[in-house]
Structure formats: structure tokens, C-alpha cells
Amino acid sequence: MKNRPYILLTPGPLTTSDTVREAMLRDWCTWDEDYNSLVQDLRARLLAIAGGDTAGYTSVLMQGSGSFVVESVIGSVIPRDGKLLVVSNGAYGDRMETMARMLGIDLLTYRTADTQVPDPQKIRNLLADDPAVTHVAAVHVETTTGILNPVAGIASAAKEAGKVLIIDSMSGFGGVSMDVPALKADFVVSSANKCIQGTPGFGFVIARTSELEKSKGRARSHALDLYDQWHSMEKGRGKWRFTSPTHIVRAFYQALLELEQEGGVAAREKRYRENHRILKEGMAALGFTTVIPEPLQSHIITSFYPPQAAGYDFKRFYQNLKDRGFVIYPGKLTEAETFRIGNIGDIFPDDMRRLLVAVEASMYWNSRSSKQEEA
Ligand SMILES: *Cc1c(COP(=O)(O)O)cnc(C)c1O
Numbered sequence: 001m002k003n004r005p006y007i008l009l010t011p012g013p014l015t016t017s018d019t020v021r022e023a024m025l026r027d028w029c030t031w032d033e034d035y036n037s038l039v040q041d042l043r044a045r046l047l048a049i050a051g052g053d054t055a056g057y058t059s060v061l062m063q064g065s066g067s068f069v070v071e072s073v074i075g076s077v078i079p080r081d082g083k084l085l086v087v088s089n090g091a092y093g094d095r096m097e098t099m100a101r102m103l104g105i106d107l108l109t110y111r112t113a114d115t116q117v118p119d120p121q122k123i124r125n126l127l128a129d130d131p132a133v134t135h136v137a138a139v140h141v142e143t144t145t146g147i148l149n150p151v152a153g154i155a156s157a158a159k160e161a162g163k164v165l166i167i168d169s170m171s172g173f174g175g176v177s178m179d180v181p182a183l184k185a186d187f188v189v190s191s192a193n194k195c196i197q198g199t200p201g202f203g204f205v206i207a208r209t210s211e212l213e214k215s216k217g218r219a220r221s222h223a224l225d226l227y228d229q230w231h232s233m234e235k236g237r238g239k240w241r242f243t244s245p246t247h248i249v250r251a252f253y254q255a256l257l258e259l260e261q262e263g264g265v266a267a268r269e270k271r272y273r274e275n276h277r278i279l280k281e282g283m284a285a286l287g288f289t290t291v292i293p294e295p296l297q298s299h300i301i302t303s304f305y306p307p308q309a310a311g312y313d314f315k316r317f318y319q320n321l322k323d324r325g326f327v328i329y330p331g332k333l334t335e336a337e338t339f340r341i342g343n344i345g346d347i348f349p350d351d352m353r354r355l356l357v358a359v360e361a362s363m364y365w366n367s368r369s370s371k372q373e374e375a
Helices: 018-020 033-048 065-075 091-102 120-129 151-160 208-216 228-237 246-262 266-287 314-323 349-374
Strands: 056-063 081-090 108-110 135-139 164-168 187-191 201-208 302-303 339-342
Touching: 018 187, 018 246, 033 056, 033 091, 033 201, 056 065, 056 208, 056 228, 065 091, 065 187, 065 208, 065 228, 081 091, 081 120, 091 135, 091 151, 091 164, 108 120, 120 151, 135 151, 151 164, 201 208, 201 228, 201 246, 208 228, 208 314, 246 266, 266 302, 266 349, 314 339, 314 349
Parallel strands: 081 108, 081 135, 135 164, 164 187
Antiparallel strands: 056 201, 187 201, 302 339
């Protein structure tokens, strides 16, 4: 593997293939037909993996990291007299709440503990008690912990009550099977650098066309106006309003081809599940415990409590692993010290096996060196 001093177990950015990175080695003109037709092809391919029958849906690309795209949806689709229910059990749900608050959107929040999933019945009750709510926003895989939220239950609670549903499926889309039309979701957001295994710089929205059309003139930001962006892409057949991240878009196109070559979302999900199984079993054998109990744990990213080993220090553990070719994530929980290991990206079961050897060596090195320091 070229240009890969270590693999990233940090979604994301995550580890990409050589061919995805190589796809960035030429320049494209942002308004030339060559590039714009590639954008159109890419938009169609995204729709094709969003579900079985995507008639009535469209896709929009938006510059920025995933959060910019979430903010473009929240800021663009809720009318001035609308109200948003944010369902949160982690940092990304909380981020949507912050966005809505800063945009001056009327807001109701349903927050559960980071280690618990939201209860669809509670959502039904909240919606029944507050008929002013027009939109519901929830996170699919809460990357804060790796917990998998019951997206089907949340969706039916919102849709039965006739609400517009926004799903942040940033770290789920492409790696967790999901049928957007079957869920009746209205806006599903993800980004280039998660399960489709591209590089960071833009995100995308799978949108119900009729809801997007209603969003004309609603945006609270010009640069993040989702309707206007979509309208420009439709009218200009692949034209972005402002400078587009051309190299990253081209790399993402390659990543989409590689997803298809792998066998589509189902095959990718299978590989991620296998990566996760090896990680989970191996870490348990080394004495690590997970933060999220098994039935709620996703196959995307896993939070672990630190080892009981004397002298454990995250910074050193991190550096030891990095020296051995693996970069992991610190935890994102406020109550407890944890660390996270992602298993998405261009990584395979053998990488996870090598990781486990490195984890064991890093712990040993760690406890031995701390004993030496004591002596
Ligand atoms: C990655 C991610 C985001 C977006 O984060 P950025 O740093 O802005 O790319 C949003 N929600 C979830 C659940 C994520 O995993």
C-alpha cells in the first residue's frame, strides 16, 4: 500500500484505497461538461444505493464536512413557523440541537443517556403532546459511542404523526443497509468520508423531491441553501453553485465504483460486520469491555473502557499503536474515560487481526515501561 504509514481506525477521515487517492491526481473544471456529467452520474449512483424504489427522491451534494450538510438541511427545510424535535443520545444529536438553536428554530429535545437508545413510543407521546412540531431529526449510528439507534421505530413514530423526518446517517449510509423510501424518510444525510470510503470535503442528501421543492426560499443561509444547490444541480445538469471540491468528488466517484465492485452495500456491511466481530472478540479476550451492550452496538465503531493495567495512559497507548501502524480515536463521553476503534474504511479482517496483536503489544510495552519507571 502506497502512502499509508498507518491505517486510520477513526471514521473519519478513514483509510481509503490507493485507487481512490490516485483518482485525485488530475484537475477538473468545475463547470465543464466532463465534470458535470460525472456529478450527475454520481448523484444517480447515490440514489441507486439509497433503497429499492427511489422514484420521488433525489440527491444533492453540498460542500463542507458532514456537519455543514446537516446544517444545510436543518437551516433550509424547516419553515419560519415550524418546530423541530431533536432526538439525541450523543454528541451528533446534540450538535443538531445546537444548530437549530443558533438558527433560531423553535425546538424540542428528547435526550436519552449516551448508552441508551431513544424509545419510539416516547417520541409518539412527545409528538401527540406538542402538535406544533413539524419536523423530527434523529441520528442513525451515533458515532459518539457506536450505538445503533432504532431508525425504523423512530421513522414510523415520526411518519405516523405526519412529520417531516431528517436522519443523520453519516456513519451508517453505505455500511448499514437502509431503504430510505421504505422508511419514508424525507432527508437522509451522509458524507464522502464515511462508509462509501471517499476523502473528506463534501456530503450529500437523499431527499424526497416534493419536500425539497417546498424548501424554496426557506433557507437561513445563502451558502448552505439546500434547495438552491439542488436547483442549480438540476438546471445546470451537475453544476454546483460555488467552487466544488473537484478532486474529492472524482475520488468519491471512484469510491462508489469500488463499492459496487465489492458487491454493493450488503457486501460492504458483511465485511464491516466481520471486522467488528474480530475486533470485539479479540478485545474481549484481551480483557477490554465495551461501553455499549451487545444488542445495541453497531458494526461501525466501538467504544471501550481503558484496560485495568497499572500505569495505563491513553496518550502512550495511542502512540504505541500508532508506532505499530494503527491510529485510534479518543472517547467522546464526558462521564467516563473511553477510547474508540472504528472498523470502517478500506480495512479487512486481516487488518483487525494485526491490530489485536498490536494492542496486546502496546499494553505490554506500556505496563513494562511503567514498572521500569517505578524501579
Ligand atoms: C461524522 C459524523 C458527522 C459529521 O461530522 P463532520 O466532522 O462534520 O464530518 C455527523 N454525524 C455523525 C453521526 C457522524 O458520524
